[in-house]
Amino acid sequence: xxxxxxQFKQNPRGIVGLAxxxxxxxxxxxxxxFLTHTYTGMDMESQLTGPGVNGHLLGTDALGRDVFSRIIYxxxxxxxxxxxxxxxxxxAGIIIGFTAGYFGGTVDTVFLRIMDILMAIPPLVLSMVxxxxxxxxxxxxxxxxxxxxxxxxxxxxxxxALLTCKGNEYVDAAxxxxxxxLYIMFIEILPNTIGPVIVEITAxxxxxxxxxxxxxxxxxxxxxxxxxxxxxxxxxKSLILEAPWTVLYPSLAIASLVIAVSLFxxxxxxxxxxxx
Amino acid sequence: xxxxxxxxxxxxxxxxxxxxMSFLIFFLVEIMPGDVAQTVLGQSATEESVAALRARxxxxxxxxxxxxxxxxGFIRGDxxxxxxxxGVQINTIFWRKVGHSIILALTALLFYVPLSLFFGVLAGxxxxxxxxxxxxxxxxxxxxxxxxVSGIILITIFSVRLKLLPIxxxxxxxxxxxxxxxxxxxPALSITFVMFGYVSRMQRSSMITVMKADYIRAAILKxxxxxxxxxRHALKNxxxxxxxxxxxxxxxxxxxxxxxxxxxxxPGLGSLTMSAIKTRDIPLIEACVLFITFIFxxxxxxxxxxxxxxxxxxxFKRGDV
Numbered sequence: 001x002x003x004x005x006x007q008f009k010q011n012p013r014g015i016v017g018l019a020x021x022x023x024x025x026x027x028x029x030x031x032x033x034f035l036t037h038t039y040t041g042m043d044m045e046s047q048l049t050g051p052g053v054n055g056h057l058l059g060t061d062a063l064g065r066d067v068f069s070r071i072i073y074x075x076x077x078x079x080x081x082x083x084x085x086x087x088x089x090x091x092a093g094i095i096i097g098f099t100a101g102y103f104g105g106t107v108d109t110v111f112l113r114i115m116d117i118l119m120a121i122p123p124l125v126l127s128m129v130x131x132x133x134x135x136x137x138x139x140x141x142x143x144x145x146x147x148x149x150x151x152x153x154x155x156x157x158x159x160x161a162l163l164t165c166k167g168n169e170y171v172d173a174a175x176x177x178x179x180x181x182l183y184i185m186f187i188e189i190l191p192n193t194i195g196p197v198i199v200e201i202t203a204x205x206x207x208x209x210x211x212x213x214x215x216x217x218x219x220x221x222x223x224x225x226x227x228x229x230x231x232x233x234x235x236x237k238s239l240i241l242e243a244p245w246t247v248l249y250p251s252l253a254i255a256s257l258v259i260a261v262s263l264f265x266x267x268x269x270x271x272x273x274x275x276x
Numbered sequence: 277x278x279x280x281x282x283x284x285x286x287x288x289x290x291x292x293x294x295x296x297m298s299f300l301i302f303f304l305v306e307i308m309p310g311d312v313a314q315t316v317l318g319q320s321a322t323e324e325s326v327a328a329l330r331a332r333x334x335x336x337x338x339x340x341x342x343x344x345x346x347x348x349g350f351i352r353g354d355x356x357x358x359x360x361x362x363g364v365q366i367n368t369i370f371w372r373k374v375g376h377s378i379i380l381a382l383t384a385l386l387f388y389v390p391l392s393l394f395f396g397v398l399a400g401x402x403x404x405x406x407x408x409x410x411x412x413x414x415x416x417x418x419x420x421x422x423x424x425v426s427g428i429i430l431i432t433i434f435s436v437r438l439k440l441l442p443i444x445x446x447x448x449x450x451x452x453x454x455x456x457x458x459x460x461x462x463p464a465l466s467i468t469f470v471m472f473g474y475v476s477r478m479q480r481s482s483m484i485t486v487m488k489a490d491y492i493r494a495a496i497l498k499x500x501x502x503x504x505x506x507x508r509h510a511l512k513n514x515x516x517x518x519x520x521x522x523x524x525x526x527x528x529x530x531x532x533x534x535x536x537x538x539x540x541x542x543p544g545l546g547s548l549t550m551s552a553i554k555t556r557d558i559p560l561i562e563a564c565v566l567f568i569t570f571i572f573x574x575x576x577x578x579x580x581x582x583x584x585x586x587x588x589x590x591x592f593k594r595g596d597v
Contacts, residue, residue, distance in 0.1 A: 013413065116289070120573050121565070122531030125549075129301075129565055132553035133308045206420060214422045214535050218550060233424060237539065240428075240443060244436060251428040254585045255421055262420035 007271045013265025020260035028075040037066035039073040039227045051245050059245040061236055067246060071253045072229040076231060077222055078257070081142050082208035088147040089208075090201045093154025098185050101159040101166065111159075115152040123149035125215060131220040142221065146211055150204060157200045161193035168192075195272040202265035209261055213254045229254050282584055290577045298350070299570045302343050305558050310391035339350065349565065356559040360552075366563050370548070374567065376453055377533055377544035383460045384467035385530065389522060392472045396479025396518070401506060403484050411476065419473020423535040430462050445540035463536045467529060478521045487515040516586060523579025527572025 007014075036055065049056055058067040100111035104113075122239025127149045131137050165171065166189070169189040174188045215221040224231070229250045236246035317326055334345065348393055349356055355366035392415075399411040418426065435443045445459035453459075486492060487510055495505045530545070537546035545564060552560035 070354075117293045120293045120297055120576070121300075121569050122528055122572060125531045125534065125565060125568055128534065128549075129553065129561065130304060133304060133556075133561075144463070210420065210422045212422065217535060219537060219554070230422075230424070234538070235430060237428075240431060242437060244432060247428055248432055251425045254425050255429075258422070259417045260421040262416055264516045266416060 007267075011267050011270065013263045014270075017260045017263030017265075017267060020256055021264055024075055024257050024260070025079065027072055028079050031072040031075070032069075033068075034207050035069045035072060037069040039065065040225045050243075059243065060247045061232075061243070061246045062239065067232075067249055070232060071229070071250060072250075074227040074232065074250070075227060075257070077139060078209060078212050078216075081139055081146070081212050082205055084143045085146045085150065085208040085212075086204035088143060089150035089154045089204055090158075090197065092147060092151045093200075094158045094190070094197065096151065097155035097158030097160075098162050098189070100155070101162040102181065102185050102189075108159075111155075115156055118152040123153075124211060126217060127211065128218055128220055131215060136223055137215075137221055137259045139222065142212065142215070146208060146215075149211075150207070154200060154204065157196065158193075161196040161222070162189055162196045165189050165192045199265070199269045199272050202261075202268045206258060206261040206265050209254075209258050213258070279584060283581060286577055286580055288382055290573050293573050294405070294566075294570060297573075298347055298566055299343065301565050301569075302346060305562055306339070308558065318455050337491045346562070350563075355563045358557055358560050360555040360557040360560070366560055370563060370567075373543060373548045374545050376424055376542070377530070377537070377546060379453060380533065380537075380542065380544055381462060381467075381526070381529055383464040384471070385522075387464055387503070388468040388471040388475065391468065392475035393515075393518065395472075395478055396476035397483055397506070397511065397514070399476065400480040400483025400514070403480070403487075408480070409425055412480065415473040415476045415480075417473075418469040419477070421469060423466050423547055424539045426537060427462065427466040427539045430465050430469075434462060440468065445537075445542035447543055459542065463542050466536050466539070467532060470532060471525060471529065474525060475518060475521055479518045480515040483510065483515040486510045489513075516583070519586065520583050523575055523582060526575035526579075527568075530568050530571045 005185060019045065045064070046053065046060055047062060049060050051057065051059040051067075053059070056066050056068065058071065060066055061070075062253055096111070100108045123146075127145050130145050131142070134141065162185075171184060171188055174184045179188070213230040216228040217234050219231065219234065221230055222228045232250035233254075236243070236250075240247050317329060320524065334342060337345075346356070353367070355370055358364045358366055358369075359498075361369075369433070395411050399408045399415075402408045421429075431443055434441045441461050442459055445463055447453060447456050447459070475515070487506075492505060492510050495509055496502060533544060534546035534549055537544045538550050545567065549564035549568070551557075552564055
């Protein structure tokens with residue numbers, strides 16, 4: 001633990017990243033309690049008012065909805081989906097990748113080929129097509145589909161992590177003791193691969209935020225009236241000359257969150273590599 | 277000989293991937309809710325006319341037959357007929373859009389390859405110094421931004437503030453892309469933002485690795501000018517991993533084009549894919565997605581071959597590859 005504090009002191013970028021991320025988490029959890037406007041509340045008196053006018057901190061959009069409130073509410077869905085996606089795709093990846101790597105041989109070869117084939121389609125394209133085909137995306141649907149799109153990549157990482165530990169004596173010892181395969185994989189090996197696994201989860205968290213924002217932007221993310229950062233950008237894009245705040249602030253919200261998470265995940269991977 | 281063997285193996289895998297992907301895409305579209313004939317004719321159509329159209333389009337045939345007919349058409353170069361734009365052969369609109377996207381991708385390549393190589397080498401040579409910190413931070417930040425966010429930032433700077441470049445990349449009716457080259461700038465720059473991070477990071481780390489190698493240290497200790505060693509000895513070896521990254525990302529770049537083209541309204545493959553999904557134009561969705569996959573697989577294949585060719589350790593290796 002002490003080591004971690006030391007690492008943090010040497011990596012100001014990591015601190016900044018974590019601080020901004022925590023700020024967004026706080027905004028998502030507690031923010032709505034402080035808001036004076038709701039995300040659907042239309043103020044017909046003040047459509048497209050600039051930032052700071054009539055108590056609208058970041059202005060209003062074409063329907064007179066408060067941009068600031070919509071950004072705060074929007075942070076909830078993106079953080080929830082991204083967190084669940086990074087966890088779910090990592091868990092699925094560990095189960096698949098561990099099974100393949102552990103048993104080796106034909107299982108492993110078949111696994112590798114299937115993953116190579118699935119990785120031939122960019123995750124964004126795959127998710128976009130599936131979501132577009134199924135229509136009406138929900139938080140649940142988005143989470144499942146984005147996780148599935150990421151699983152080939154996470155499974156490969158998990159497999160690689162397992163292979164580095166598989167040859168160790170404690171694995172042989174467990175096998176000779178007569179432990180089950182499941183026990184060896186998840187009780188003996190998993191704790192020893194926790195470093196790369198954590199690195200993968202945090203990196204996946206950053207990718208997921210990017211992906212979910214992009215899907216929202218493409219119109220296949222969460223459907224209105226739920227405020228979605230990506231969607232706010234595209235639905236107001238034509239107003240960029242007239243009312244730039246409607247487009248720029250949601251973009252900056254995305255930018256601050258993804259950059260913060262990337263800085264944090266970069267820090268995590270440095271710490272983990274350092275420890276090994 | 278080994279090179280040929282590798283070539284054959286990879287080519288085989290490429291074909292296999294394309295077959296598997298075409299099956300997957302066909303299957304995905306198959307589970308799309310709603311009846312195609314009903315969608316085409318509208319809700320008010322009579323049952324008989326829907327049934328007649330189903331029969332005419334061959335929709336009542338079993339799954340494998342329809343798949344084979346569709347895949348067969350692709351191999352012959354027949355992409356089928358659009359559902360949304362009735363009577364329009366996909367071939368007549370598809371390739372022009374693909375051409376636009378390729379020009380956009382090449383423009384982006386022209387921007388980001390020299391930029392990221394230059395700054396990657398600079399960061400690698402100055403590793404740990406302030407220059408390196410600034411370049412690395414910038415790379416990390418731009419890499420994290422989705423293409424549309426960097427696009428909005430660029431539009432705000434170049435179109436809204438400086439009024440230098442157009443906000444949208446639409447080609448006026450009756451004109452072609454060559455008469456409107458300025459519409460390429462902002463979309464290409466948005467792609468550059470994302471790619472810069474990846475490529476410069478890769479270049480930086482391979483530069484650092486190479487600079488630590490014995491033959492480089494020997495050259496410097498021997499008293500050769502530092503810049504000569506960096507550019508003539510180190511760079512040559514440090515470029516190989518970067519070339520791989522650039523090649524691998526070509527397919528990825530085509531996926532990213534969907535976002536960029538949607539933002540700017542650029543008439544390319546990406547916005548075509550998007551509008552196909554919005555209008556539920558099944559044959560067009562299939563054509564677009566399969567083509568994007570093809571570019572992805574092809575670029576991986578070419579990169580792999582180039583890597584093998586450029587790397588003498590693989591080119592001259594004997595025995596099993």
